[in-house]
Amino acid sequence: LVILDEAHEFSTSGSAQQKAAHRLAQLPRVPVIALTGSLMGGYASSLFANAWALSRRFRSQFDLDEKPSFVTRYGYRKLLVTPTAAKPLPGTRSYGRQSDRTDGDGFEIRQLGEAPGVLPLYILEHILPTGLVMHKGDLDEELPPCSEEPTPVRTSPDDFLDAKLLAEFSRLRAALVSRIHADRGTERAGLLWGAMSELPSYLDLANEECGPFVIRYPDEAGGEEVASGFAFPASWRSPKERWLLAELRAELRTGLNAGRRAIVFLRHTGNRGFLRRLHRLIAEDLEQAPTFLDPAKVPTGVRERWLNEVIVGGCRVLLVHPKAVQTGLNNLTAFHTAIWFEGPDYDARVTRQANGRPHRIGQTEPVRLIYPYYADTLQKAALDLVARKITASLQVDGLSLAGALEAAGALSEEDRLHATAALAIGQALYRAATGGGVSR
Secondary structure, three states, X not given: OEEEOXXXXXXXXXXHHHHHHHHHHOOOOOOEEEOOXXXXXXXXXXXXXXXXXXXXXXXXXXXXXXXXXXXXXXXXXXXXXXXXXXXXXXXXXXXXXXXXXXXXXXXXXXEEEEEOEXXXXXXXXXXXXXXXXXXXXXXXXXXXXXXXXXXXXXXXXXXXXXXXXXXXXXXXXXXXXXXXXXXXXXXXXXXXXXXXXXXXXXXXXXXXXXXXXXXEOOHHHOOOEEEEXXXXXXXXXXXXXXXXXXXXXXXXXXXXXXXXXXEEEOXXXXXXXXXXXXXXXXXXXXXXXXXXXXXXXXXXXXXHHHHHHHHHOOOOEEEEOHHHOOOOOOOHHHOOEEEEOOOOOOOXXXXXXXXXXXXXXXXXXXXXXXXXXXXXXXXHHHHHHHHHHHHHHHHHOOOOHHHHHHHOOOOOOHHXXXXXXXXXXXXXXXXXXXXXXXXX
């Protein structure tokens, strides 16, 4: 029996790893099981090498040098369609005495290369006859329950600084909305969508320890300042910080016998002042310092071993960026509660994969996924938007969002995806802030 794990890694044409795997897969009368959570690398061509090595049926249709023919049959192509001079645009119909030209005439079509995606016909003809798709839901009976808890955080009516926090946020929102509106129809239109997507973060970073919160144009557009937020004193604890500490106290102290642990997901781990502040507050309140997983100091290859060491060492609270743990780690089942302190990542794929780390095979305790947000603010609107993205991804891809993004050719462009998601969130938050409602 030959078992090829992470089979997508054997799709790189000509690599020694691919040659060895495919040679083993073609041993006579030896059964082969290929396992992968990411069958496709975005383009139909990424399927060819493994399909040819693993499927006799596939080899009967294509020779080893016929990848272009395979892409033509099952993939997509990018086309540049250009109207030719003095002729109508695509779709124009002309008949009778003037012209016999029909749809398709009057413009030039040039092929630019392969486009992302694969036709469903390939799945029907070559995946379903030989493949078995297992969903995480198929294992629910073997896993403890997992609850997702959107949690509104409210300010104290007796705290002057609580009221000032919301007032400052409203002022910043008004200034940014006004500038975005003024830029419409100019060369600056759309340059502040990224700033709009970051605006909800002010409520979590509005402290002098975190440094100044400044809304400005991108550096490539001159970096002009639009507005800056008030920095609250280090001695004051914001409503969400107070909520976090109370939640950790309740979760960890009531679960001491069971050894419960908590992950606190943070998006602004690059802000060292913000990180130091949360570290200090948790250490003071719980009388036990949290542990921060710094990807710059703990590379991917040793990350699981590093986590094993800190878990054995008694770590009860882990501070981490979700992207640092979204794939490749199996020991986060030692943690039972995940708190998205700054809200879920705008890339729904990151949120889903990070949530899957504690709730997977090996988990023995109920898992809680908690999303705190300031009630009646754009943090709630952002949470709703990401939740809708996740719901849509589940409808499209029953196995994981990564599969859907791969089918769209997006998985290899993580940074661009994240930036695009942030811009889309910024546009949607602008509509929410101006009374346009929250859309998908």
